[in-house]
Amino acid sequence: MRTALVYHGEMTAARLLWEDPECEIERPERLTAALERLQQEGLERRCLQLAAREASEAELGLVHSPEYVSLLRGTSALGTEELRALSGQYDAVYFHPSTFHCARLAAGAALQLVDAVLTGAAHNGLALVRPPGHHSQRAAASGFCVFNNVALAAKHAQQRHGLHRILIVDWDVHHGQGTQYIFEDDPSVLYFSWHRYEHGRFWPYLRESDADAIGRGQGRGFTVNLPWNQFDPELVLISAGFDSAIGDPEGQMQATPECFAHLTQLLQGLAGGRVCAVLEGGYHLESLSQSVCMVVKALLGDPAPPLSGPMVPQHSALESIQSARAAQAPHWTSLRQQGSAPILSSSTWSPEERPSPVSPGGPKFEAAEAQTSAVLSSLLDQLHLHPTPPVRTAVALTALDAALVLPPEVLLQEGSAPQEETQAWARLHKALAQDTAFIALGKVLHLLNGILDGQVSSGIATTPAIAVTLEVAILHGLSHRAQRVLCVAVGHLDRPPDLASDGRTLWLNIRGKEAAALSTFHVSVPLPGTTGGFLSCILALVLPLAYGFQPDLVLVVLGPAHGLQDPQAALLAALLRGPAGGRVLVLVEQESPSQLVGVLARVLHGEAPPSLGPFSMASPEDLQALIHLRGQLEAQWKMLQVAGEAGDRAEAECRECGGTVLP
Numbered sequence: 170m171r172t173a174l175v176y177h178g179e180m181t182a183a184r185l186l187w188e189d190p191e192c193e194i195e196r197p198e199r200l201t202a203a204l205e206r207l208q209q210e211g212l213e214r215r216c217l218q219l220a221a222r223e224a225s226e227a228e229l230g231l232v233h234s235p236e237y238v239s240l241l242r243g244t245s246a247l248g249t250e251e252l253r254a255l256s257g258q259y260d261a262v263y264f265h266p267s268t269f270h271c272a273r274l275a276a277g278a279a280l281q282l283v284d285a286v287l288t289g290a291a292h293n294g295l296a297l298v299r300p301p302g303h304h305s306q307r308a309a310a311s312g313f314c315v316f317n318n319v320a321l322a323a324k325h326a327q328q329r330h331g332l333h334r335i336l337i338v339d340w341d342v343h344h345g346q347g348t349q350y351i352f353e354d355d356p357s358v359l360y361f362s363w364h365r366y367e368h369g370r371f372w373p374y375l376r377e378s379d380a381d382a383i384g385r386g387q388g389r390g391f392t393v394n395l396p397w398n399q400f401d402p403e404l405v406l407i408s409a410g411f412d413s414a415i416g417d418p419e420g421q422m423q424a425t426p427e428c429f430a431h432l433t434q435l436l437q438g439l440a441g442g443r444v445c446a447v448l449e450g451g452y453h454l455e456s457l458s459q460s461v462c463m464v465v466k467a468l469l470g471d472p473a474p475p476l477s478g479p480m481v482p483q484h485s486a487l488e489s490i491q492s493a494r495a496a497q498a499p500h501w502t503s504l505r506q507q508g509s510a511p512i513l514s515s516s517t518w519s520p521e522e523r524p525s526p527v528s529p530g531g532p533k534f535e536a537a538e539a540q541t542s543a544v545l546s547s548l549l550d551q552l553h554l555h556p557t558p559p560v561r562t563a564v565a566l567t568a569l570d571a572a573l574v575l576p577p578e579v580l581l582q583e584g585s586a587p588q589e590e591t592q593a594w595a596r597l598h599k600a601l602a603q604d605t606a607f608i609a610l611g612k613v614l615h616l617l618n619g620i621l622d623g624q625v626s627s628g629i630a631t632t633p634a635i636a637v638t639l640e641v642a643i644l645h646g647l648s649h650r651a652q653r654v655l656c657v658a659v660g661h662l663d664r665p666p667d668l669a670s671d672g673r674t675l676w677l678n679i680r681g682k683e684a685a686a687l688s689t690f691h692v693s694v695p696l697p698g699t700t701g702g703f704l705s706c707i708l709a710l711v712l713p714l715a716y717g718f719q720p721d722l723v724l725v726v727l728g729p730a731h732g733l734q735d736p737q738a739a740l741l742a743a744l745l746r747g748p749a750g751g752r753v754l755v756l757v758e759q760e761s762p763s764q765l766v767g768v769l770a771r772v773l774h775g776e777a778p779p780s781l782g783p784f785s786m787a788s789p790e791d792l793q794a795l796i797h798l799r800g801q802l803e804a805q806w807k808m809l810q811v812a813g814e815a816g817d818r819a820e821a822e823c824r825e826c827g828g829t830v831l832p
């Protein structure tokens with residue numbers, strides 16, 4: 170894994186030269202604090218370090234008007250009073266004699282990162298830059314932003330590298346209206362923004378930040394979206410603002426740093442993992458530095474720490490997701506398929522009901538400051554409770570296959586559990602006493618002990634007796650530290666009959682005989698036959714259940730007749746690295762092709778899963794099965810609600826399809 174880190178110390182030169190409470194938070198320490206933390210955590214030296222270059226004026230012209238570029242060039246020669254007067258012409262912007270240089274370095278850094286990733290010099294990377302870019306427009310600075318770094322990076326990727334489909338994910342707490350304006354009539358760039366809106370009373374107070382702004386002309390449906398499934402981008406650019414992170418005075422929101430690791434990890438499933446993150450906002454130095462480290466760790470392939478807190482979506486979040494889904498449904502069959510959309514009403518306040526606006530650098534919650542720093546330091550402690558294991562991925566095989574190709578850092582495990590321990594578990598089933606099954610069991614137990622003791626993050630093991638070995642793995646996990654074990658069993662595998670129904674094991678059978686929730690903790694779903702159906706099954710059912718369960722160990726089992734193609738198995742394993750902090754054990758049958766073992770080892774090690782191939786629509790039966798299960802499980806598993814509106818409508822559709830069990 171090569172992760173590029175693009176930076177230049179001269180980007181710290183620009184700073185505010187006069188009093189302005191609105192602008193004072195955008196200061197040079199944002200970069201130095203983040204960089205210092207990356208150094209302390211040993212992350213900087215693991216990256217390919219690139220010194221940022223200035224973007225040329227021709228490159229700036231990809232997005233900005235010549236007049237605007239020349240106006241900015243002129244700022245280098247202005248005195249403080251002139252700079253101040255010019256700044257006043259824009260919304261929440263300040264200029265400094267170094268601004269033009271810094272902004273060209275920031276834009277150049279984004280272009281360099283794209284070059285590094287698209288030429289193969291790096292797999293992914295982060296550009297640590299200021300000034301930020303996503304509010305900047307063709308001929309206007311806005312919200313601390315001078316040139317639109319990410320928009321320039323997207324245009325550069327298209328013009329210089331010939332790409333056709335680029336996804337921009339903007340997770341800054343503010344809406345990147347600049348990026349939206351630049352691409353709103355362009356279907357080749359899908360802009361997905363997640364931002365605080367407050368019904369229009371959060372800066373930049375724009376009606377067009379709402380969910381029903383979906384782009385125009387040819388670009389309808391390519392602004393604000395749920396990007397999975399169909400768009401299949403060739404490059405993912407992240408407008409990585411961290412002002413939604415806990416403690417931030419601007420965003421006043423509660424995202425914990427590890428959220429950003431999970432988001433990064435999820436996005437790595439797209440575009441073959443070609444992900445370029447470019448810093449935008451983020452004004453609480455501690456929270457910003459931690460969040461930057463989380464993104465870099467995820468880019469480097471380190472497992473993300475598990476998410477803490479209750480896994481229950483906020484009602485207002487569900488409303489927002491549903492509005493976005495409804496607005497986009499006419500343009501995306503993958504969304505339309507998931508059922509009829511609710512009636513869309515704008516979530517913007519009308520002028521008379523509008524409460525006082527929240528501006529950048531505006532009202533701060535000082536009372537909460539002390540409490541926030543206590544929360545932050547306790548979070549920091551928590552993260553240290555999840556140190557990265559020395560071995561990221563280990564493979565335990567019963568027989569070595571010459572055709573097996575593994576990344577050099579993947580450990581080929583030779584050891585086995587002590588004889589007595591293996592014998593004790595082997596007594597459970599006769600099949601485990603057989604020669605190879607017994608040897609395999611010893612290796613599985615050794616690998617599992619490594620995972621449970623924090624020595625190994627994830628692993629793959631082969632066995633000739635998969636069903637009974639799986640039962641031992643569950644019981645062993647539960648008796649050694651694991652509080653909750655998620656078991657995703659693919660193929661013809663029955664839940665072990667003697668397993669206690671105490672809520673400590675969630676058994677998910679993919680390629681089950683029928684779509685059925687046999688209990689809250691025992692769910693069966695047939696294997697969908699299309700890429701669309703498979704993605705819906707994983708994203709709308711398996712992942713919400715997995716995150717909702719908050720397991721500390723995930724077992725993925727590819728049993729008899731599992732029917733998964735290698736890219737499907739890889740995507741499943743890659744996504745299941747999320748819920749348990751990367752603690753995943755994959756069990757496969759002894760005669761599985763070495764190619765499958767190789768691809769699983771690579772994704773567990775943090776590489777992007779291979780493409781699923783051309784998108785094909787989910788079949789009506791597959792979708793009904795999902796809607797049926799969501800309807801049955803949603804009351805206990807609230808995370809399923811984020812995947813779509815089930816509830817009454819799903820019940821109704823279930824009645825239509827004739828009962829509770831589907832073919």
Ligand SMILES: [Zn+2]
Pocket residue numbers: 341342343410412449450451
């Ligand atoms: Zn922001």
